[in-house]
Amino acid sequence: MNLLLTLAVGLLLQLQPTDDVPKGYQGTFAITNARIETVANGTIERGTVVIRGDRIEAVGPDVAVPAGAEVIDGTGMTVYPGMIDSGTHLGLAEIGAVDETNDYREVGDLNPQMEALTAVNPNSVLIPVTRVSGVTTVIAEPSGGLFPGVAALINLVGYTPEQMHAGGVRLMVLEFPTTGRRGFFDRRSDEEIEKAAEKALKKLNDIWDRAVLYAKIDSAYHAAKNPPRKPEHVPEMEALLPVVRGEMPLMIKVNREKDILNAIEWVKERGLKNVVFSEVAEGWRVADKLAEAGIPCLVGPVLSIPTRDSDRYDKAYANAGLMQQAGVKVALRTGEAENVRNLPFNAGFAAAYGMGREEALRAVTLNAAEIFGIAGDYGSIEPGKKANLFVADGDPFEPKTQVHHVFIDGFRIPMTNRQIELYREFLHRDEGRLQPVEVRPASN
Amino acid sequence: MKKPAFFLGFALLMATAVTAQPQTGSVLIKNATVLTVTNGTLENTDVLVRDGKIARIGQGLSAPGGVEVVDATGKYVMPGIIDAHAHIALSAVNEATDPVTAMVTMEDVVNPYHIGIYRALAGGVTTSHLMHGSANVIGGQNETIKHRWGYTNPDDLRFEGAPRTIKFALGENPTRVHGNRGGGSGKAKVPATRMGVEAVLRDAFEQGLRYKEAWERYEAERRRNPRAVPPPYDLRLETLADILRGDILVHCHSYRADEILMLLRVLKDYGIEKVTFQHANEAFKVAPELAAFGAYASVFSDWWSYKFEVYYSTAYNAAILTRNGVVTSVNSDSGELNRHLYHEAAKSQRYGGLTDDEALALITINPARQLGIDDRVGSIEVGKDADLVVFDGHPLSVYAIPVMTFVDGVRYFDRERDPDDIRLHVDPEAAVDASRFVTDEDWHALEATAGWLFQF
Numbered sequence: 001m002n003l004l005l006t007l008a009v010g011l012l013l014q015l016q017p018t019d020d021v022p023k024g025y026q027g028t029f030a031i032t033n034a035r036i037e038t039v040a041n042g043t044i045e046r047g048t049v050v051i052r053g054d055r056i057e058a059v060g061p062d063v064a065v066p067a068g069a070e071v072i073d074g075t076g077m078t079v080y081p082g083m084i085d086s087g088t089h090l091g092l093a094e095i096g097a098v099d100e101t102n103d104y105r106e107v108g109d110l111n112p113q114m115e116a117l118t119a120v121n122p123n124s125v126l127i128p129v130t131r132v133s134g135v136t137t138v139i140a141e142p143s144g145g146l147f148p149g150v151a152a153l154i155n156l157v158g159y160t161p162e163q164m165h166a167g168g169v170r171l172m173v174l175e176f177p178t179t180g181r182r183g184f185f186d187r188r189s190d191e192e193i194e195k196a197a198e199k200a201l202k203k204l205n206d207i208w209d210r211a212v213l214y215a216k217i218d219s220a221y222h223a224a225k226n227p228p229r230k231p232e233h234v235p236e237m238e239a240l241l242p243v244v245r246g247e248m249p250l251m252i253k254v255n256r257e258k259d260i261l262n263a264i265e266w267v268k269e270r271g272l273k274n275v276v277f278s279e280v281a282e283g284w285r286v287a288d289k290l291a292e293a294g295i296p297c298l299v300g301p302v303l304s305i306p307t308r309d310s311d312r313y314d315k316a317y318a319n320a321g322l323m324q325q326a327g328v329k330v331a332l333r334t335g336e337a338e339n340v341r342n343l344p345f346n347a348g349f350a351a352a353y354g355m356g357r358e359e360a361l362r363a364v365t366l367n368a369a370e371i372f373g374i375a376g377d378y379g380s381i382e383p384g385k386k387a388n389l390f391v392a393d394g395d396p397f398e399p400k401t402q403v404h405h406v407f408i409d410g411f412r413i414p415m416t417n418r419q420i421e422l423y424r425e426f427l428h429r430d431e432g433r434l435q436p437v438e439v440r441p442a443s444n
Numbered sequence: 445m446k447k448p449a450f451f452l453g454f455a456l457l458m459a460t461a462v463t464a465q466p467q468t469g470s471v472l473i474k475n476a477t478v479l480t481v482t483n484g485t486l487e488n489t490d491v492l493v494r495d496g497k498i499a500r501i502g503q504g505l506s507a508p509g510g511v512e513v514v515d516a517t518g519k520y521v522m523p524g525i526i527d528a529h530a531h532i533a534l535s536a537v538n539e540a541t542d543p544v545t546a547m548v549t550m551e552d553v554v555n556p557y558h559i560g561i562y563r564a565l566a567g568g569v570t571t572s573h574l575m576h577g578s579a580n581v582i583g584g585q586n587e588t589i590k591h592r593w594g595y596t597n598p599d600d601l602r603f604e605g606a607p608r609t610i611k612f613a614l615g616e617n618p619t620r621v622h623g624n625r626g627g628g629s630g631k632a633k634v635p636a637t638r639m640g641v642e643a644v645l646r647d648a649f650e651q652g653l654r655y656k657e658a659w660e661r662y663e664a665e666r667r668r669n670p671r672a673v674p675p676p677y678d679l680r681l682e683t684l685a686d687i688l689r690g691d692i693l694v695h696c697h698s699y700r701a702d703e704i705l706m707l708l709r710v711l712k713d714y715g716i717e718k719v720t721f722q723h724a725n726e727a728f729k730v731a732p733e734l735a736a737f738g739a740y741a742s743v744f745s746d747w748w749s750y751k752f753e754v755y756y757s758t759a760y761n762a763a764i765l766t767r768n769g770v771v772t773s774v775n776s777d778s779g780e781l782n783r784h785l786y787h788e789a790a791k792s793q794r795y796g797g798l799t800d801d802e803a804l805a806l807i808t809i810n811p812a813r814q815l816g817i818d819d820r821v822g823s824i825e826v827g828k829d830a831d832l833v834v835f836d837g838h839p840l841s842v843y844a845i846p847v848m849t850f851v852d853g854v855r856y857f858d859r860e861r862d863p864d865d866i867r868l869h870v871d872p873e874a875a876v877d878a879s880r881f882v883t884d885e886d887w888h889a890l891e892a893t894a895g896w897l898f899q900f
Contacts, residue, residue, distance in 0.1 A: 095749050309867055338748055352844070398841060399791050399794045400794065400841075419758035426731070426758075
């Protein structure tokens, strides 16, 4: 009994919280003797990156280490810009099948006033699991219906959504009406499908016309010298104001060939300039049209099956590359929540099936930053930019490569998470712990 | 439909009609880096295949008359990849009507026209274990197939001689389907908890045991009395009796460590020795117990958090299990992952630093052992089936592309000769298949009606 008591007390002592909970921290850092893939200005074979506060201070082969800097020896390592996933549910979803933990889908079709940033959970267990891969920044997007809300770009560090918000990037999401059959389970007749498509498109156009009218009224009200009374407040229309005025980008989610063409037409008819397409699974079929329209595309997931049985087996892998080669500006997205860490592998497959490694790296770094209008701060290793970067012992798209250091917003990120802690605990479970118990028949 | 696809299908159809046996082939693969899996890596090596079997492995081999030579200089050859958990090429998955449905079998629902077979080949996968779903504690029997694309008789896809296997399922899925846990409209029945799952298992085994004993008594009596009356035949109980006889391998959908231990206890009570835990996201927590029992684990590379019972997962699962001596495979459970299992296996190098051979074993010899077919496939050895894949780079590299896939020495996939449209059958009335565009609403609608969703 005494022995048991001692054991129990011993276990309790082990469970006491300690001071050494790993936390990220800012400071002055120098990563020395490293290969540096700047993405913007080629590769430096041996050089130093200096980080001070939230910024990269200096980059180059002959950069001096500032006094008092924490030095990270990068011998045999390469420094890369933090990867950006251009479409995820990260922060908005915790456990797929548990509805209470998912905050990306509001009730109804028209929800442009919903802000993804509001529902981002900075303490999601998924975030530390993601960022040790070198993915530092993601689009957290709402989905479903027609206008599901406003997506936000977030850095994967911070205690509040505001701290996480990257470059102030917000995009209005539009799930473009789909015109075709949804799959084998869709038993509607062709006429029914066509009618439903017309109805959905008409609904979108009606909403848009209302938003345009609302914007006119709003402008007139603000221009009037003696405004009579405030116009009626319509939250949905209010939220669409900056989009109608071209101040907020519109992220149009569209996949099917015919829908992409419709969306291009729709954008043209309305004279919209600030538009990006997202997902774009059949983009390769109309890549030249997309290039001609000059609409950048957030493409993916790359690791997916072709959209049609009649397609060549590798079309999903090749899609992003085919679009890029046709002249479309492409960034990549996983559409994931818990496995956003697979972004580098999506990029690797895109690279292997035609895009090439260099373009694939751009598609998860600088291209994304340029599309979101934050290339002055993100997407490459350059002095003055945000210190979002990581250090790996090889090509980050290769599964064998280990990522050793990650910096986000200048914070040196603890290279651990629950999955790594479980590994450390259970790799050799019985060492210094309870001995394995033989499985006995329950009847004994 | 394009001509090459049609021609291939037609040619194979004719072959079927004439020989009534799936075709075998002969080929000499020259100058490859051969990843044998069981005997290390052989540089600049040739593999000679004769009549569907690996005949010789060595250097400077020459091709017998009429045997085609494939120059694989700079390329890699590995054993055909084996997926221990797939649902491709099936027209039904879940008989979700009772907690025990041992009498049904996937053999009856193999769909040789399913494009997933060809996509698997293009990913270097030559064998899939087609599993029943996870709605029932004891589900249906599974079917092991070879990806012989072009044959339209389901029997021609069978991995002839592969042991019978059966699907079990623990945890959230059977308790949700039958116990209405988490809502539901039907009449709830046991199991609604993990306690109930064990009770259902024990009850089923007791019934099977009585059935088996009744038949044994009858067989004994028949020798003395030719007019002895046999017990009533019952396919469900007969299958349970076969499990108790050790004639069927158990493949059990499971996630949590506690339920894995529960099944080990139950199996021990009934003297059942062969079990593979499928998914088994928490197997790493009880790796020493699994190793001691001799139980196997077939896991995902990195899937987690799609439901509550996989929230406490780690992508290091395969590495922890391997390091603890558990025979472990990485499976797909998905028509998408199925075609890049080599990449899924490679993730065990990022998450746990497995060696190349250990990582490759996860998708070759280990799943072969779990399916009881390791005497036939899973490594490159003389005498084994010539199920082989040629990659243009090391298969554990993200940049490697499978360029040729052989089953029984027949080249079913060749990236150089790969037509855009490879379908075997085109239904002019069929809609464009575009199930990737399923929306949230569609999923909810499907969930309400479709039992096949309960795969994970």
